[in-house]
Amino acid sequence: MKQTAVIVAPGRGTYNKTELGYLARHHAVRADLVGGFDDYRRAQGQTPVSDLDGAARFSATVHTRGDNASSLIYACAQCDFAAIDRSAFDIVAITGNSMGWYVALACAGALTPIDGLKIVNTTSTLMQERLTGGQAIYPFMDENWRPLPEARDRILSKMAEIDARPDHLLCLSIDLGGMIVLAGNAKGLAAFESEMPATQGRFPLRLQGHPGFHTPLQMPVAEEARARLPRSMFRQPDIPLIDGRGAIWQPHGTDTDALWSYTLNHQIVAPYDFTAAIRTAAREFMPDVFIVLGPGTTMGGAVAQSLILADWRGLKDKAGFQDAQNSAPRLISMGMEAQRAQVIAA
Structure with a gap:
């Protein structure tokens, strides 16, 4: 069958x-x-x-x-x-x-x-x-793939805060299972990477060679x-x-x-x-x-x-x-x- x-x-x-x-x-x-x-x-x-x-x-x-x-x-x-x-x-x-x-x-x-x-x-x-913009990735699940309480909302809130700054652009690119793929300009991505806590030994992770897919x-x-x-x-x-x-x-x-x-x-x-x-x-x-x-x-x-x-x-x-x-x-x-x-x- x-x-x-x-x-x-x-x-x-x-x-x-x-x-x-x-x-x-x-x-x-x-x-x-x-x-x-x-x-x-x-x-x-x-x-x-x-x-x-x-x-x-x-x-x-x-x-x-x-x-x-x-x-x-x-x-x-x-x-x-x-x-x-x-x-x-x-x-x-x-x-x-x-x-x-x-x-x-x-x-x-x-x-x-x-x-x-x-x-x-x-x-x-x-x-x-x-080659306009770039992408980075950040998880809202733990290493056992369990959603962390309110983690996704915190990520999106930080992205919106950064995006509102002068000369900064940062927005959602892909909802990818337990990951958020975000995209933006150099200032927006750098701010996110410096202000979000490092987690799981590799995040925030910049995706090399990726422009700002799925964004304006x-x-x-x-x-x-x-x-x-x-x-x-x-x-x-x-x-x-x-x-x-x-x-x-x-x-x-x-x-x-x-x-x-x-x-x-x-x-x-x-x-x-x-x-x-x-x-x-x-x-x-x-x-x-x-x-x-x-x-x-x-x-x-x-x-x-x-x-x-x-x-x-x-x-x-x-x-x-x-x-x-x-x-x-x-x-x-x-x-x-x-x-x-x-x-x-x-």
Whole structure:
């Protein structure tokens, strides 16, 4: 019997040193798909994704550069989606985090794989050219994934206080499970980092190479992207999509003009609520499993934390989640070798 599955696509920051060679290791049989991505990148005067993936060494300046990283992650995720065993899994909905929304659009059929890459590459190139603002991350859950009393409100209050100062800009970028991703200008981020208590040995954590995603800082990017990317690219999805507000776009019932507008306006300039997307997926589709596409292994924690916040299947904390995983896995990460074997076609 098939298991029902919600697919979760990753965003930026998921292709790192350990992921080098991901396409070559896992997707040599998808030469046509990867070849199409390579041809598009060559036509733009950019390094093909297979060359980036096949480099002898990982280079932070090359592989984490926005226009390269986004296309690499997109290619890996699309190939992972194609590898899922459809005889074992009935995919009932697709969502993603931040840039993962573009991956989700293509996986669901609302964009062709190449048109999905065009959106990823266009927006990431525009952002790379401007590099406006930055991002940092701060938790409101403890290390056992239990929400700390009033912690989220305190973080948001501090952000608002800093944002109100002259020449300071700081605002919510992504609700990411038990983390707040914030974005702002240099003064706003520096103030937050100096005034918030250090916690868990690494927070506040600046996300290197990340501009101020999902904030008004990206309005020029959104305007230029809408000028370059036509509405005609968008089609009716074949599979329900859950966006960064937790809203559902249904097959045969989607206003494709509205989908274009959301994708190239709200999705770029307003906060992305990944937590709400996972909550909607859990409550509206009640899947047997969540499958997180690769590359990388960092998205699993954010999904699990979001499920805890949604009180899905009685999950309360990290220990309870791990116990549930050991007895009947409900979250499968394709970026983890042992887990990807559970979902790929033989």
